[in-house]
Amino acid sequence: MASPERGMWGSRLGFIMAAAGSAVGLGNIWGFPTQVGQGGGAVFVLVYLLCVLLVCAPIFIAELILGRGSQKGPLGAFKKFAPNTKWWVVGALGVMCGVGILSFYAVIAGWTFAYIYYTAVGGLGTNAVEIAAFFDTFTANGPLSIALTFAFLFVTAACILGGVQAGIERVTKTLMPALIVLLLILAARALTLPGAAEGLEYYLKPDFSKAFDVNVLTAALGQAFFSLSLGMGALIVYGSYLRREDNLGMSALYVVLLDTFIALLAGFIIFPTGFSIEGFDPSASGPGLIFQVLPQLFASLPGGALFGAAFFVLLAMAALTSTISLLEVPVSHCIDQYQWPRKKAVLVLAVATFGLSIPSALGNGSVASLSNLPAALGGNFLGFMALAWNSYALPIGGFLISIFVGYRLGLDKAIAELTADNAWFPSPALWGFLIRYVSPAAIALIFLWPFISRYFS
Ligand code: PHE
Numbered sequence: 074m075a076s077p078e079r080g081m082w083g084s085r086l087g088f089i090m091a092a093a094g095s096a097v098g099l100g101n102i103w104g105f106p107t108q109v110g111q112g113g114g115a116v117f118v119l120v121y122l123l124c125v126l127l128v129c130a131p132i133f134i135a136e137l138i139l140g141r142g143s144q145k146g147p148l149g150a151f152k153k154f155a156p157n158t159k160w161w162v163v164g165a166l167g168v169m170c171g172v173g174i175l176s177f178y179a180v181i182a183g184w185t186f187a188y189i190y191y192t193a194v195g196g197l198g199t200n201a202v203e204i205a206a207f208f209d210t211f212t213a214n215g216p217l218s219i220a221l222t223f224a225f226l227f228v229t230a231a232c233i234l235g236g237v238q239a240g241i242e243r244v245t246k247t248l249m250p251a252l253i254v255l256l257l258i259l260a261a262r263a264l265t266l267p268g269a270a271e272g273l274e275y276y277l278k279p280d281f282s283k284a285f286d287v288n289v290l291t292a293a294l295g296q297a298f299f300s301l302s303l304g305m306g307a308l309i310v311y312g313s314y315l316r317r318e319d320n321l322g323m324s325a326l327y328v329v330l331l332d333t334f335i336a337l338l339a340g341f342i343i344f345p346t347g348f349s350i351e352g353f354d355p356s357a358s359g360p361g362l363i364f365q366v367l368p369q370l371f372a373s374l375p376g377g378a379l380f381g382a383a384f385f386v387l388l389a390m391a392a393l394t395s396t397i398s399l400l401e402v403p404v405s406h407c408i409d410q411y412q413w414p415r416k417k418a419v420l421v422l423a424v425a426t427f428g429l430s431i432p433s434a435l436g437n438g439s440v441a442s443l444s445n446l447p448a449a450l451g452g453n454f455l456g457f458m459a460l461a462w463n464s465y466a467l468p469i470g471g472f473l474i475s476i477f478v479g480y481r482l483g484l485d486k487a488i489a490e491l492t493a494d495n496a497w498f499p500s501p502a503l504w505g506f507l508i509r510y511v512s513p514a515a516i517a518l519i520f521l522w523p524f525i526s527r528y529f530s
Pocket of ligand 1: 095097174299300301302392
């Protein structure tokens with residue numbers, strides 16, 4: 074049974090909302106369009122969707138199975154199902170991912186705090202050049218970035234101290250629908266701007282005549298993992314708060330669908346708006362893309378300052394429900410494994426993450442590419458962190474989780490957990506096939522692709 078320091082979701086809807094709160098965040102609205110821009114448009118979108126369907130959705134279910142089956146966080150889950158083996162290392166990798174990802178995520182989340190204010194007071198400038206210049210000056214201000222990062226981590230820690238249900242469920246239940254409605258309004262406006270058609274073509278029509286860049290594969294895979302909060306055990310933790318009578322598999326599918334829908338929706342806003350700006354180059358803006366494009370859209374709306382501020386409020390809240398889950402992974406680990414009180418775990422880990430975030434807060438900028446290692450290392454610590462954790466650590470974690478569930482835990486036990494309490498699931502056998510063969514093979518192939526393609530060319 075759960076110890077008093079752990080918790081349970083109040084209802085199945087509560088779980089779906091919390092998992093969706095974790096999944097939907099900067100990854101969808103900031104990360105996805107940025108990556109599409111750097112990956113050359115529609116081809117990236119296509120690869121991304123395949124990754125979600127064939128690789129990530131099965132692993133999403135696998136993580137929930139490990140969590141609910143063990144009633145433990147990542148390390149504990151592996152220890153419980155494979156005692157006296159080294160499998161716990163996968164859980165340890167996840168705990169490190171939580172701190173590592175949070176350390177750069179909180180920096181960008183901090184920017185959204187500031188943009189609430191600047192949009193509301195109309196301080197971003199009036200044309201594309203001014204807006205872009207504002208972003209560069211703003212992010213070059215190190216002390217301000219550090220202060221904003223601190224503020225965001227502080228709010229995250231304060232929410233987590235409230236415990237599982239009170240902290241996460243309530244925030245997400247009200248804010249997620251509001252976010253979706255606002256995104257739909259923005260998409261409707263963006264699609265009626267001049268230039269929308271060109272933006273849509275870039276976003277939706279794959280250009281196969283261009284040479285295929287193998288980096289697109291790793292970038293899309295990493296982005297899918299990041300957006301779904303996958304590969305680091307966040308969903309093992311959330312699954313461990315899930316009740317036996319709740320339908321695990323269908324809940325997973327709803328969350329995957331919702332997360333993908335919101336990412337795609339963000340693209341329908343950013344690219345039509347971007348292409349309505351003279352000389353817009355989606356690959357050139359890097360991590361600043363949404364901060365430079367969206368203010369243009371707000372300017373084209375009546376009451377734009379209000380819309381803009383509301384948008385950044387909701388984005389900050391979406392980021393908050395994600396940072397909560399990022400911090401909850403190491404926190405639940407310390408509670409489970411070292412019997413720390415929740416308060417101590419939250420405090421120690423928030424402070425450690427803040428220390429680690431300082432280089433990202435200082436070393437960011439809008440220029441370096443997120444999908445190019447040398448450039449990222451040279452000019453941009455934040456870009457380097459995003460690349461290392463998202464494109465490498467998460468898919469490697471996901472690969473190991475799929476191998477663990479498919480071979481070590483075994484399909485019989487896994488499917489028994491998936492269909493516990495007579496839960497309905499479309500095809501448990503298909504899921505078993507995907508988790509055993511397709512997901513791990515696809516990840517391995519994508520990682521080995523640069524070598525394979527060199528061999529054949
Ligand atoms: N999925 C979150 C987002 O898209 C980020 C995240 C990654 C959260 C990993 C938890 C774990 O913003």
